[in-house]
Amino acid sequence: MSDNKKLQFDSKTVHAGMGDYEFGPVVPPIYQTSTFKFESVEQGASLFKGEATGYIYTRLENPTIEAMENAIAELEGGHKALGCASGMAAISTIFFTLLKSGDHVVCSKFVYGPTLTLLQNILGKFGVESTFVDTEFPEEIEKAMRPNTKVVYVETPGNPTLAISDLEAASKIAHAYGALVVVDNTFMSPALQQPFKFGVDIILHSMTKFLNGHADVVAGIIIVKDEEMFQKMRKVLNQLGGVIDPFNSFLVHRGLKTLSVRMQKHCENAQIVAEYLENHPKVKWVRYPGLKSHPTYQVGLKQHNGTGGMIAFELKGGLKAGEVMMNSVKLCTLAVSLGGVESLIQHPASMTHFSMGEEARKNGGITNGLVRFSVGIENVKDIIEDLEQALAKIPKMEKAEA
Ligand code: LCS
Numbered sequence: 453m454s455d456n457k458k459l460q461f462d463s464k465t466v467h468a469g470m471g472d473y474e475f476g477p478v479v480p481p482i483y484q485t486s487t488f489k490f491e492s493v494e495q496g497a498s499l500f501k502g503e504a505t506g507y508i509y510t511r512l513e514n515p516t517i518e519a520m521e522n523a524i525a526e527l528e529g530g531h532k533a534l535g536c537a538s539g540m541a542a543i544s545t546i547f548f549t550l551l552k553s554g555d556h557v558v559c560s561k562f563v564y565g566p567t568l569t570l571l572q573n574i575l576g577k578f579g580v581e582s583t584f585v586d587t588e589f590p591e592e593i594e595k596a597m598r599p600n601t602k603v604v605y606v607e608t609p610g611n612p613t614l615a616i617s618d619l620e621a622a623s624k625i626a627h628a629y630g631a632l633v634v635v636d637n638t639f640m641s642p643a644l645q646q647p648f649k650f651g652v653d654i655i656l657h658s659m660t661k662f663l664n665g666h667a668d669v670v671a672g673i674i675i676v677k678d679e680e681m682f683q684k685m686r687k688v689l690n691q692l693g694g695v696i697d698p699f700n701s702f703l704v705h706r707g708l709k710t711l712s713v714r715m716q717k718h719c720e721n722a723q724i725v726a727e728y729l730e731n732h733p734k735v736k737w738v739r740y741p742g743l744k745s746h747p748t749y750q751v752g753l754k755q756h757n758g759t760g761g762m763i764a765f766e767l768k769g770g771l772k773a774g775e776v777m778m779n780s781v782k783l784c785t786l787a788v789s790l791g792g793v794e795s796l797i798q799h800p801a802s803m804t805h806f807s808m809g810e811e812a813r814k815n816g817g818i819t820n821g822l823v824r825f826s827v828g829i830e831n832v833k834d835i836i837e838d839l840e841q842a843l844a845k846i847p848k849m850e851k852a853e854a
Pocket of ligand 1: 564611636658659788789804
């Protein structure tokens, strides 16, 4: 193993997490086994007591999973990471570790729909209260803090509004009240945003998206800053059981090697597409971290190393026009999820954020006409040509829908 700590980020994406394995493979082998043989009863017992190092059972630890976890912990600048079966498994493990009945959470009001419903409907049932605020405004976080607030949960940029929250400001406020800051870094990946640099305590990702990058895995990850939190979180994950499996870990680790080049291309393409949409006569508004018209563009400049691959926009003809466009794309695919090499387009109000309900959507700024676009790494000329022909299908609509 080379001393990866000295390497630049893009070199780390290629080499991080590699261990020493029998036969000298250049990538971690897939240990597709549920359990590991003990040398003796005594050795098995000492492994369980934590006195010996080694592997016991894949729900607890597995070398293929560990390699991927080490790689992502290194890329985020964290201590260690825990691979999970999905982004939602990562989020629920974090909440079940940090919260108990009577505790309070302050959460961004623009989050992935199921994150909001998990807090409201499931954690709510166990006596955890949540307040959803516009975390773009630090004073809104401060106003919502209570003596029993244990977690400030920020998704930035938010799904699907692309609202950017200031992580340094959120961390300062949360810490002043003794609360921890948890950040969903799915939309940016560590290539474009490294939340630990801004004082955040715990990072999570849906690795289904940019980290894996190829739309063929559902997975999540939690990254922590110290051993004490790692052990606490690991115990809960092992007992809840939402762990990743070795093959998906292998695929994510494979995807990570091209993270830097993929993110660079996502950013380049999305900037061109966002500017194209912003100048299109049929478009009402566009939200993209790389546009000066973004209300928190300046926060993005401070916090990001690039402007990402996600765009939100609304057409002048509202939902009806959006439906025509989404039904007319040919190269781009009408599908949920995001962050893969292929361009995907979807309608949050009826798809990813449907479960939130109309009121929470309205509160979070998710209008019925909002279209979300995950810009892939195809040639941008082909993407624009596809959008052009789809937008041309929209009949003249005089009045914009509410
Ligand atoms: N966090 C964010 C920001 C997400 O976008 C998603 C999934 C999750 C967490 C949950 O991850 P999962 O369990 O699916 O791995 N977002 C999706 C979306 O926007 N379309 O389909 C899934």
